[in-house]
Amino acid sequence: MAKELPTRAEDYAQWYVELVKKADLAENSDVRGCMVIKPYGYTLWENMQRALDKMFKDTGHVNAYFPLFVPKSMFEAEEKNAEGFAKECAIVTHYRLKNDPSKPGKLMVDPEAKLEEELVVRPTSEAIIWNTYKKWIQSYRDLPILINQWANVVRWEMRTRLFLRTAEFLWQEGHTAHATRQEAEQEARLMLDVYAEFAERFMAVPVIKGRKSDGERFPGAVDTYCIEALMQDGKALQAGTSHFLGQNFATAFDVQFSTKEGKLDYVWGTSWGVSTRLIGGIIMAHSDDDGLILPPRLAPLHVVIVPIFRSEEELNKITAAIEPVIGDLRKAGLSVKFDNRDTQKPGFKFAEYELKGVPVRIAVGPRDLENGTLEVARRDTKQKQVLKMEGITTAITALLEEIQSNLFARALKFREEHTTRVDSYEEFKRVLDDKGGFVLAHWDGTTETEQRIKDETKATIRCIPLEGGQETGACVYSGKPSAGRVVFARAY
Template sequence: MPDSLPITPRSKDYAQWYQDVIREGQLAEAAEVVRGCMVVRPHGWAIWEKIQSDMDRRFKATGHKNAAFPLLIPLSFLQKEAQHAEGFAMECAVVTHAGLRKNPTSGEIELKNELEEPYVVRPTSETIIGHFFAKWIDSYRDLPMLLNQWCNVMRWELRTRLFLRTGEFWWQEGHTAHATHQEAKEEVARMLDIYRDVYHDVLAVPVIRGAKTENERFAGALETFCVEALMQDGKALQGATSHDLGQNFGKAFNVTFQNKVGEREFVWQTSWGASTRMIGALIMSHSDDDGLVLPPKLAPIHVAIVPIYKNEAEKTSVMEAAQRIAAELKDDGLNVELDDRDEVRPGAKYFEWERKGVPLRLEIGPRDVAEKSALV
């Protein structure tokens, strides 16, 4: 690990403190070579995987199935829902060419074939999924259709902050179709409750539920609801959203079904999503001036064991004890890191694991072995 830099106190510069905690916790960093994007490092991705796993289990328990849709969306699809297109127009990245070629004169690499129709890099998937809903739904027997997608999306943000707002981010987006508006509204509320429960039970972050104002609604939605959390700087952070899309996308993509009396109707749709922004909420809710603080349910490493010894004789006995303790803790279902790096001093090891948010750090030395104890 490179030499650590100081973490700016929250009271001095909250925004810089946030960036420092991410850096010292080795969670993510700005991609730099790709404007506005971030690289999520293994420790940060492990946290996201735990969040993802918990939410995925809850989605499946309520009847939702995972699917995957194209990253590229025909520009004409966005134009079919005017309000939706207008809402995302300034954030879209667009693919206009396919292939590269070498200029025979200059030797420079150039764009090759201009596409007949440009593709928008997915900012969200209501349009492309609406297209396939129209293919898959024909009868009331096909409803409700409850899908979820884990993917990355791109929104060309001007101002970026790691995890909170970046050009590319990772999320889940749920998309459902229903026979009645009442069923769709119940789905919107059900998914909002799931988000609230994940924040409360897994992230240990209290949130409140509420409706967005008309100006803040998702582009193309009748209503947008959200969960929001209060951060340490006194500001609210939007944690997840759930949208009542009404029949807007159904009409735009002609998603109809034959009801029980033989009449054709447009479906009622919802969409809902939560992203890697949840990690930002986690950081700003729990961390302190010493670095990252993680709830045990989300910690990639629950226990870090730091052995301390001065010679080979001490090393043998200390490592035997440390390995035995590590094995016992693993048998109890904990993720354990036995830090046996000889080139790193014990104090530096302890400091590193603290900054990575490991909930429990154990120091074991010769005296601890003799007394059958450990320093926590």
């Protein structure tokens, strides 16, 4: 076990928060509910951004940027959406400070600088974007609009946790406008597929694709799709959402266009997003009691090289021998660090990089120089092997791929072992308490039943799965007919 890191079994929540801090990903700032994302954590986010951004571009989207502030009247135009977010909005009411006459050296809000109309700090950007699209769209020839933005948003949360829920967070939000219902629905589903692919191929986290129940749907959407991931403590994490907005925002913002047939119609919309929350998901899906385990395809650092030396002379010899190796690894596109500090001992460094989840560690000492070998350790299984220095780049590249697929396989196995079909309410409650994870159960489709189950068990319907849910049965709670099993879980 890592020094001063609680084990997952002892206290999962504490383990998580300590790990985030000790692995240098992020820390709490002095601003309540807000975090500082440190360079190591931010590099991870940048890697995620890069992969996602490419996937967005490959599916025809372009990036743009819309303002942080949304005038209140604009914000409230789509009522359901505004209502849904009202309780967690930060508002700008003034635009100037002045010296406080009663407290020298202190500032106060200048009461004379009150804004005529308050500005809402965006909790999401549908309002400002649809208000803008109105100006851009007249004809079917202007459609579709396929825009994404990378931005920060603010949701004034009561309780926050690093990455998982913070008052300000970073995300991307796609906002598209289409001429037909079918095209918009396809877009929402396409982006859900993109998210699922990203989660599985890059994060190495298996996800269930599904639709949200009425109770869990995004306010203002006709349909909300999501990907749900399972964490090691048996709780679910919503890892991405994609909304089919119907014509709700077009109606609210009066965005009409002339069809080919010369008629006027409202535009069909979608929006979709993933946030820095995914970092929390990566941590909780893979890491162990020794620290982070990061998937190679997103890790800020792929390989760390630790020299074992007694003297400066010895270090010089090692450096000379290892430099070509570093060059080759970098040429192969890998991020490599040679940790030649003489202020820390090798053992300390080993522990440190395990804590930080670097996928592959190479140790090289005098013994290796004699034999032309390197000691290669993989973080996911902690196995060590001695390899020939020659051809090491090929071996490392293959090893990284193997770690990537092993992480996914491991997480998938965990999910399968923690997905349980239940047919009675007693069993439902017992599985939730004893085992956790996803519970597949029949549900009568009503919000009342969903709410009662939530009140009694704290479990919510994570999604109505898109695949493999067709099977008639009786609702575990009410006994009424059900068209298919849905996914229940306690969730973050």
